[in-house]
Amino acid sequence: MQNNLRVVTLDGPAGVGKTTLAKRVAQELSIAYLDTGAMFRIFGWKFGEAAPKMSEEELEAHIAQYSFTLSGIGFDSVLSVNGTPVGDEIRTEEVAALASTVAKLPVVRDALKRVQREISTQTSLVAEGRDMGSVVFPQAKFKFFLDATAEERGSRRFKQLQEMGKPANLDLIISQIKERDMQDRTRSVAPLVAADDAHIIDTTTLNIDGVFAAIMEHFAE
Ligand code: C5P
Numbered sequence: 001m002q003n004n005l006r007v008v009t010l011d012g013p014a015g016v017g018k019t020t021l022a023k024r025v026a027q028e029l030s031i032a033y034l035d036t037g038a039m040f041r042i043f044g045w046k047f048g049e050a051a052p053k054m055s056e057e058e059l060e061a062h063i064a065q066y067s068f069t070l071s072g073i074g075f076d077s078v079l080s081v082n083g084t085p086v087g088d089e090i091r092t093e094e095v096a097a098l099a100s101t102v103a104k105l106p107v108v109r110d111a112l113k114r115v116q117r118e119i120s121t122q123t124s125l126v127a128e129g130r131d132m133g134s135v136v137f138p139q140a141k142f143k144f145f146l147d148a149t150a151e152e153r154g155s156r157r158f159k160q161l162q163e164m165g166k167p168a169n170l171d172l173i174i175s176q177i178k179e180r181d182m183q184d185r186t187r188s189v190a191p192l193v194a195a196d197d198a199h200i201i202d203t204t205t206l207n208i209d210g211v212f213a214a215i216m217e218h219f220a221e
Contacts, residue, residue: 011198016148017148033073051102097176109189133198
């Protein structure tokens with residue numbers, strides 16, 4: 001990372017509000033927002049089902065077909081894969097589960113770590129994910145880890161779906177969140193864990209404005 005480029009890391013489990021906050025923080029700081037979950041989702045979507053049975057060479061050959069670029073700032077940040085902006089096709093629970101499956105594979109993690117670090121040499125960014133502060137950007141000066149109970153995260157997701165007029169089952173959502181938590185926290189490579197020097201924010205009883213304020217306080221210091 002060049003000295004004049006800044007990386008802010010924002011990690012935490014599924015459904016904790018990272019995306020909304022990471023975009024808002026990036027907007028406030030006038031820097032780019034990088035959704036690293038979208039990178040794992042792309043791989044999950046494209047070759048996730050077959051991935052666990054592939055040899056390292058096969059996986060590398062698949063990965064080599066995709067190149068990621070990041071442009072824009074804050075809310076207008078755009079992550080593209082092979083020149084096409086990533087769209088809503090990856091925003092399903094099925095793709096999320098496949099993303100979690102490929103995210104266990106060291107070859108995939110190493111490849112994306114390289115890409116994420118490369119992007120950080122070109123632009124300042126808020127990097128949102130699971131291992132941004134702990135593994136990918138250990139030198140980042142500002143690290144945040146958001147947390148909330150699975151029940152609280154599930155009920156937030158349930159309300160969101162209801163507001164969008166989509167069918168939703170609260171118990172199912174909570175069990176999917178717990179399943180993904182387990183996969184993310186127990187994998188042997190880069191498990192979901194707060195970096196030792198991350199600011200941990202429990203969002204269970206905070207709304208988005210409260211969490212945003214708690215994060216921005218650290219930049220004022
Ligand atoms: O954040 P999002 O829900 O889009 O991430 C999808 C999945 O990708 C996560 O459940 C996790 O398994 C994986 N992931 C990861 N490391 C990251 C970002 C996402 O392992 N930095």
